[in-house]
């Protein structure tokens with residue numbers, strides 16, 4: 001169950017676990033955030049009192065976790081980049097930028113002039129990602145549109161910070177290019193989700209029924225995407 005702890009101007013969401021076997025209050029902080037485990041019948045004000053008492057420790061640990069979770073991303077050779085669910089290594093060689101980046105055996109080779117700045121390297125890699133994303137998504141959208149018997153008027157890539165996809169009533173599908181970092185079944189889930197909106201423009205039980213026909217294990221795939229979201233948004 002989701003709860004919130006208010007500390008001054010900060011609001012900290014936490015997960016509450018009630019357990020019949022617990023005798024004391026347990027606090028755990030991991031990359032997913034704060035989890036509070038309490039005895040089954042403990043009243044809320046009791047654990048809230050403990051959270052307030054430990055607030056300095058909680059805030060410090062959460063800060064530490066955040067700084068570990070997202071070290072600043074630097075475009076340089078040797079970086080491991082997520083692609084279709086596996087890490088690939090970025091290799092930089094001197095050469096003409098007219099030659100496109102090539103992925104072979106888990107290594108993405110990018111030719112760059114010497115010297116170059118990290119931003120220019122980043123732009124070339126992002127361009128490569130977007131091209132790969134478009135080709136992959138086009139194929140998957142075509143497969144699912146045929147299965148559902150729906151039409152897509154246009155497919156575009158989006159760069160949204162929070163959304164993975166969207167679908168308009170006129171059939172324009174937008175998919176976040178960062179999805180190409182995820183394993184293919186996860187991409188398929190998002191594609192199936194957006195295409196199911198061609199039939200149901202809402203998140204009703206009928207909508208989820210359509211999604212589950214295309215994608216029976218969508219619950220796990222959705223959870224996977226949620227837990228990997230910060231990782232996929234590093235660049």
Ligand SMILES: [Zn+2]
Nearest residue numbers: 193197202203
């Ligand atoms: Zn939706």
